[in-house]
Amino acid sequence: MISGKEKEMAKKAAKTFSVQLRIWRQTNRHTQGRIVQYQVNGITADMTFLDMLEKLNEKLLKRGEIPVVFEANCREGSCGTCGLIINGEPHGPGEHSVTCRLTMKNFNPGDIITVEPWRIKSFPIVKDLATDRKALDRICEAGGFISANLGSSPEANAINVPKEAAEEALAAASCTGCGACIAACPNGSAALFVAAKLAHLSIMPQGEPEKNSRAIALVRAAEKEGFGPCCNNGACEKACPRGIKKDLIAKMHRAYLRALLGMK
Ligand code: SF4
Protein backbone atom coordinates (compact mmCIF):
# COMPACT_ATOMS: atom_id res chain seq x y z
CA MET A 1 0.00 0.00 0.00
CA ILE A 2 1.56 3.33 -1.07
CA SER A 3 1.09 6.18 1.38
CA GLY A 4 0.00 9.70 0.33
CA LYS A 5 3.47 11.05 1.13
CA GLU A 6 5.12 8.38 -1.05
CA LYS A 7 2.72 9.20 -3.91
CA GLU A 8 3.61 12.88 -3.56
CA MET A 9 7.34 12.05 -3.62
CA ALA A 10 6.87 9.83 -6.68
CA LYS A 11 5.00 12.66 -8.45
CA LYS A 12 7.77 15.12 -7.60
CA ALA A 13 10.39 12.66 -8.83
CA ALA A 14 8.50 12.20 -12.13
CA LYS A 15 8.36 15.94 -12.87
CA THR A 16 10.92 16.71 -15.53
CA PHE A 17 13.23 19.66 -15.86
CA SER A 18 16.23 20.91 -17.88
CA VAL A 19 19.77 21.95 -17.00
CA GLN A 20 22.61 23.55 -18.93
CA LEU A 21 25.86 21.59 -18.86
CA ARG A 22 29.28 23.13 -19.41
CA ILE A 23 31.38 20.06 -20.15
CA TRP A 24 35.11 19.69 -20.70
CA ARG A 25 35.70 18.15 -24.14
CA GLN A 26 39.17 17.00 -25.15
CA THR A 27 40.07 14.50 -27.86
CA ASN A 28 43.19 13.15 -26.12
CA ARG A 29 46.05 14.21 -23.83
CA HIS A 30 47.96 15.83 -26.70
CA THR A 31 45.19 18.16 -27.85
CA GLN A 32 43.81 21.34 -26.35
CA GLY A 33 40.52 20.91 -24.47
CA ARG A 34 37.63 23.34 -24.11
CA ILE A 35 34.32 23.78 -22.33
CA VAL A 36 31.26 23.07 -24.51
CA GLN A 37 27.72 23.97 -23.44
CA TYR A 38 24.76 21.59 -23.87
CA GLN A 39 21.15 21.62 -22.72
CA VAL A 40 19.69 18.41 -21.29
CA ASN A 41 15.89 18.10 -21.06
CA GLY A 42 13.63 15.50 -19.50
CA ILE A 43 15.57 15.17 -16.25
CA THR A 44 13.86 13.79 -13.15
CA ALA A 45 15.04 14.35 -9.57
CA ASP A 46 15.63 10.64 -8.96
CA MET A 47 17.97 10.24 -11.97
CA THR A 48 21.64 9.87 -11.13
CA PHE A 49 24.14 12.36 -12.49
CA LEU A 50 25.54 9.60 -14.74
CA ASP A 51 22.02 8.78 -16.06
CA MET A 52 21.73 12.46 -16.94
CA LEU A 53 25.05 12.36 -18.82
CA GLU A 54 23.81 9.30 -20.69
CA LYS A 55 20.69 11.24 -21.66
CA LEU A 56 22.96 13.89 -23.11
CA ASN A 57 24.93 11.21 -24.99
CA GLU A 58 21.73 9.77 -26.52
CA LYS A 59 20.92 13.25 -27.79
CA LEU A 60 24.44 13.71 -29.20
CA LEU A 61 24.33 10.32 -30.95
CA LYS A 62 20.94 11.18 -32.52
CA ARG A 63 22.51 14.38 -33.86
CA GLY A 64 25.49 12.40 -35.24
CA GLU A 65 27.89 13.98 -32.72
CA ILE A 66 30.54 12.25 -30.61
CA PRO A 67 29.25 11.31 -27.13
CA VAL A 68 30.99 12.56 -23.98
CA VAL A 69 33.42 9.98 -22.55
CA PHE A 70 33.22 9.45 -18.78
CA GLU A 71 34.13 6.56 -16.50
CA ALA A 72 31.87 4.35 -14.35
CA ASN A 73 31.68 0.71 -13.38
CA CYS A 74 29.81 -0.49 -10.28
CA ARG A 75 27.51 2.55 -10.02
CA GLU A 76 27.01 1.87 -6.32
CA GLY A 77 29.95 3.71 -4.79
CA SER A 78 32.19 0.66 -4.41
CA CYS A 79 34.79 0.56 -7.16
CA GLY A 80 36.30 4.06 -7.32
CA THR A 81 36.06 4.24 -11.12
CA CYS A 82 33.78 7.26 -11.46
CA GLY A 83 34.93 10.71 -10.55
CA LEU A 84 34.12 14.13 -11.92
CA ILE A 85 34.62 17.67 -10.76
CA ILE A 86 31.10 19.05 -10.63
CA ASN A 87 30.83 22.81 -10.09
CA GLY A 88 34.39 22.76 -8.75
CA GLU A 89 33.81 19.95 -6.23
CA PRO A 90 35.31 16.46 -6.61
CA HIS A 91 32.40 13.95 -6.89
CA GLY A 92 29.91 16.84 -6.74
CA PRO A 93 28.16 18.78 -3.98
CA GLY A 94 28.46 17.73 -0.34
CA GLU A 95 31.09 16.01 1.75
CA HIS A 96 31.95 12.32 1.17
CA SER A 97 29.85 12.16 -2.00
CA VAL A 98 30.53 9.85 -4.95
CA THR A 99 29.64 10.75 -8.53
CA CYS A 100 27.70 7.58 -9.36
CA ARG A 101 25.41 7.99 -6.35
CA LEU A 102 24.78 11.69 -6.87
CA THR A 103 21.17 12.29 -7.91
CA MET A 104 19.68 15.19 -9.80
CA LYS A 105 17.65 16.23 -6.76
CA ASN A 106 20.81 18.16 -5.82
CA PHE A 107 20.17 20.50 -8.77
CA ASN A 108 17.42 22.92 -9.72
CA PRO A 109 15.66 23.50 -13.05
CA GLY A 110 17.77 25.78 -15.25
CA ASP A 111 20.97 25.26 -13.27
CA ILE A 112 24.24 25.74 -15.14
CA ILE A 113 26.49 22.84 -14.13
CA THR A 114 30.20 22.75 -14.96
CA VAL A 115 31.61 19.22 -15.37
CA GLU A 116 35.35 18.64 -15.57
CA PRO A 117 37.74 15.70 -15.21
CA TRP A 118 40.14 15.33 -12.24
CA ARG A 119 42.59 18.23 -12.80
CA ILE A 120 45.89 16.59 -11.81
CA LYS A 121 49.11 16.55 -13.82
CA SER A 122 49.81 12.95 -12.81
CA PHE A 123 46.38 11.87 -14.17
CA PRO A 124 46.62 12.71 -17.89
CA ILE A 125 43.35 13.06 -19.76
CA VAL A 126 42.45 10.05 -21.89
CA LYS A 127 39.41 11.69 -23.48
CA ASP A 128 36.85 14.27 -22.30
CA LEU A 129 36.14 13.41 -18.63
CA ALA A 130 38.20 10.20 -18.46
CA THR A 131 41.66 10.32 -16.90
CA ASP A 132 44.52 7.84 -16.65
CA ARG A 133 44.91 7.07 -12.92
CA LYS A 134 47.54 4.34 -13.32
CA ALA A 135 49.93 6.45 -11.19
CA LEU A 136 48.00 5.13 -8.16
CA ASP A 137 48.50 1.51 -9.30
CA ARG A 138 52.23 2.16 -9.63
CA ILE A 139 52.34 3.47 -6.03
CA CYS A 140 50.65 0.26 -4.85
CA GLU A 141 53.06 -1.85 -6.91
CA ALA A 142 55.97 -0.09 -5.18
CA GLY A 143 54.90 -0.98 -1.64
CA GLY A 144 51.19 -1.65 -1.22
CA PHE A 145 51.53 -5.35 -0.37
CA ILE A 146 52.79 -7.80 2.24
CA SER A 147 55.19 -10.65 1.49
CA ALA A 148 53.80 -14.03 2.54
CA ASN A 149 54.82 -17.60 1.85
CA LEU A 150 52.27 -19.40 -0.27
CA GLY A 151 50.92 -22.73 0.92
CA SER A 152 47.95 -24.04 2.82
CA SER A 153 45.85 -21.51 4.72
CA PRO A 154 47.23 -20.77 8.19
CA GLU A 155 45.10 -21.43 11.26
CA ALA A 156 42.71 -18.45 11.52
CA ASN A 157 43.50 -17.81 15.18
CA ALA A 158 47.29 -18.26 14.88
CA ILE A 159 47.79 -14.46 14.91
CA ASN A 160 45.53 -12.55 17.22
CA VAL A 161 44.63 -9.07 16.03
CA PRO A 162 43.39 -6.47 18.55
CA LYS A 163 39.86 -5.29 17.68
CA GLU A 164 40.91 -1.62 17.41
CA ALA A 165 43.73 -2.49 15.01
CA ALA A 166 41.43 -4.63 12.86
CA GLU A 167 38.84 -1.83 12.71
CA GLU A 168 41.41 0.85 11.84
CA ALA A 169 42.95 -1.36 9.17
CA LEU A 170 39.54 -2.17 7.69
CA ALA A 171 38.56 1.51 7.58
CA ALA A 172 41.81 2.35 5.76
CA ALA A 173 41.39 -0.63 3.43
CA SER A 174 38.07 0.80 2.22
CA CYS A 175 40.00 3.30 0.04
CA THR A 176 38.90 2.65 -3.53
CA GLY A 177 41.66 4.67 -5.19
CA CYS A 178 39.15 7.07 -6.71
CA GLY A 179 41.55 10.02 -6.51
CA ALA A 180 39.04 12.55 -5.12
CA CYS A 181 41.36 13.41 -2.21
CA ILE A 182 44.06 14.35 -4.72
CA ALA A 183 41.66 16.35 -6.89
CA ALA A 184 40.47 18.25 -3.79
CA CYS A 185 43.97 19.12 -2.55
CA PRO A 186 45.35 22.52 -3.66
CA ASN A 187 48.77 20.82 -3.89
CA GLY A 188 47.51 17.74 -5.73
CA SER A 189 48.85 15.64 -2.86
CA ALA A 190 48.23 11.89 -2.75
CA ALA A 191 48.96 11.87 1.00
CA LEU A 192 45.53 10.54 2.08
CA PHE A 193 45.63 7.76 -0.50
CA VAL A 194 49.19 6.73 0.45
CA ALA A 195 48.42 6.99 4.17
CA ALA A 196 45.38 4.72 3.71
CA LYS A 197 47.44 2.11 1.84
CA LEU A 198 50.21 2.24 4.44
CA ALA A 199 47.80 2.04 7.38
CA HIS A 200 45.74 -0.86 6.16
CA LEU A 201 48.84 -3.02 5.75
CA SER A 202 51.13 -1.83 8.54
CA ILE A 203 48.59 -1.78 11.40
CA MET A 204 48.03 -5.54 11.08
CA PRO A 205 50.62 -7.93 12.57
CA GLN A 206 50.99 -9.65 9.18
CA GLY A 207 52.20 -6.38 7.61
CA GLU A 208 54.32 -5.22 10.52
CA PRO A 209 57.70 -6.81 9.50
CA GLU A 210 57.88 -4.73 6.29
CA LYS A 211 56.43 -1.50 7.68
CA ASN A 212 59.67 0.50 7.29
CA SER A 213 60.47 -0.55 3.72
CA ARG A 214 56.78 -0.11 2.82
CA ALA A 215 56.63 3.45 4.23
CA ILE A 216 59.72 4.49 2.27
CA ALA A 217 58.59 2.77 -0.93
CA LEU A 218 55.06 4.24 -0.90
CA VAL A 219 56.07 7.81 -0.04
CA ARG A 220 58.89 7.85 -2.59
CA ALA A 221 56.67 6.34 -5.30
CA ALA A 222 54.10 9.12 -4.75
CA GLU A 223 56.85 11.75 -5.04
CA LYS A 224 58.15 10.09 -8.21
CA GLU A 225 54.67 10.22 -9.76
CA GLY A 226 54.67 14.00 -9.26
CA PHE A 227 52.05 14.32 -6.52
CA GLY A 228 52.57 17.36 -4.29
CA PRO A 229 53.21 17.59 -0.55
CA CYS A 230 50.36 17.58 1.98
CA CYS A 231 49.22 21.11 2.88
CA ASN A 232 47.13 19.89 5.82
CA ASN A 233 43.99 21.85 4.84
CA GLY A 234 41.68 18.84 5.24
CA ALA A 235 39.97 19.10 1.82
CA CYS A 236 41.03 15.49 1.15
CA GLU A 237 39.12 14.15 4.15
CA LYS A 238 35.95 16.04 3.19
CA ALA A 239 36.12 14.81 -0.42
CA CYS A 240 36.80 11.17 0.45
CA PRO A 241 33.68 9.06 -0.22
CA ARG A 242 34.92 6.55 2.37
CA GLY A 243 35.40 9.14 5.11
CA ILE A 244 39.05 8.19 5.57
CA LYS A 245 40.50 10.39 8.30
CA LYS A 246 43.41 12.74 7.70
CA ASP A 247 44.93 11.62 11.04
CA LEU A 248 46.37 8.77 8.99
CA ILE A 249 48.55 11.30 7.15
CA ALA A 250 50.29 12.30 10.40
CA LYS A 251 50.79 8.60 11.14
CA MET A 252 52.28 8.11 7.68
CA HIS A 253 54.71 11.00 8.19
CA ARG A 254 55.78 9.50 11.52
CA ALA A 255 56.19 6.05 9.98
CA TYR A 256 58.27 7.48 7.14
CA LEU A 257 60.56 9.40 9.52
CA ARG A 258 61.01 6.37 11.78
CA ALA A 259 61.82 4.26 8.73
CA LEU A 260 64.43 6.78 7.54
CA LEU A 261 65.99 6.72 11.01
CA GLY A 262 65.96 2.92 10.96
CA MET A 263 63.78 2.77 14.09
CA LYS A 264 61.70 -0.33 14.86
S1 SF4 B 1 41.55 8.12 0.30
FE1 SF4 B 1 39.34 8.39 -0.19
S2 SF4 B 1 39.30 10.01 -1.76
FE2 SF4 B 1 41.42 9.27 -1.64
S3 SF4 B 1 41.57 7.69 -3.23
FE3 SF4 B 1 41.02 6.63 -1.30
S4 SF4 B 1 38.76 6.54 -1.33
FE4 SF4 B 1 39.34 8.06 -2.89
Ligand code: FES
Ligand atom coordinates in the same frame (compact mmCIF):
# COMPACT_ATOMS: atom_id res chain seq x y z
S1 FES C 1 31.14 3.70 -10.56
FE1 FES C 1 32.02 2.51 -8.92
S2 FES C 1 32.27 3.99 -7.36
FE2 FES C 1 31.22 5.10 -8.89
